[in-house]
Amino acid sequence: MLAILIGIVILHVTSLILLIISTSVNAWRVVGDRTTDLWYNCWTSNEGYHCVGASDADWLQAVQALMVLAVIFCFLSFFFFCFQLFTLEKGGRFFFTAAFQVLASLFVMCGAIIYTVMSPEDGDYGYAYVLAWVAFPLTLLSGLIYIILRKRE
Template sequence: MVCLLVSITLLHLVSLAMLFIATLEKSWWVWTESEITDLWHNCFYMNTTQTWVCAATTESDWLQSVQALMILSVVFSSVSLLVFLGQLFILSKGSLFYFTGLCQAFAAFTDFAACLIFTLHKKEILSNSRDLSKGRPGYCVIIAWLCVPLLLISAVLYVHLRKKQ
């Protein structure tokens, strides 16, 4: 039982860390090795100063939707972890972790919606006159897509997990 609890908690922490990275890092779309775009900034690497220079992205409704959904996903997953830790001490013997699983499922659905919106509306989100075929998705998009099944798996595990003494 202890091994199962540790495994579920580690899965939750890994998926939460991946959500944080996907939301905050600078690589949602890579134009070149010296120019990248994320949910918050467009960044250029200056060879002369050896630093990244970032400017705010141009706001669009689709971009704001992706930003809000990714933040909601992080919030739902964080709340789910806190609720799980609280339920370990509060729930009576034989009870199920329904609320924890529900919060984690909401995190999965909001992450899925954000990834889907970004994938389907990247032309409007990136709002560049450039050809999108000259760029490629960054690792943050891949991490965000990988979080969807991890969050769903942990949600199902929480729903089926029964507290034992």
């Protein structure tokens, strides 16, 4: 039972770390020496490294909000899991934790889909974009495990 608990915690923390990295790192789109993310557009020149704020497009603000909400809901889900681990009666299910985790996965999916559809066609997707897509199934899997999981002694 302890091994299952440790595995669930590792899965949850891994998805939380992936969400934090994908939300904050400047590598959602790479075009030559120019990188863009949810917050800044950066490039290298003879004078050094320069960054300007990302555009104020509505779709980009929606992606920003969804990714931040995903991080918040994933963190709250972990907090509720720890809380329910000590307060939930024997045989109870972690439905509240599961709901927050599944919502976090849906936020990541929606944000990544919006970014995929609305971002410019030039360049390649960066590793932060890929991490967001990797975090989606991990977060969803974690949420589904919480639905199935029962508290035991």
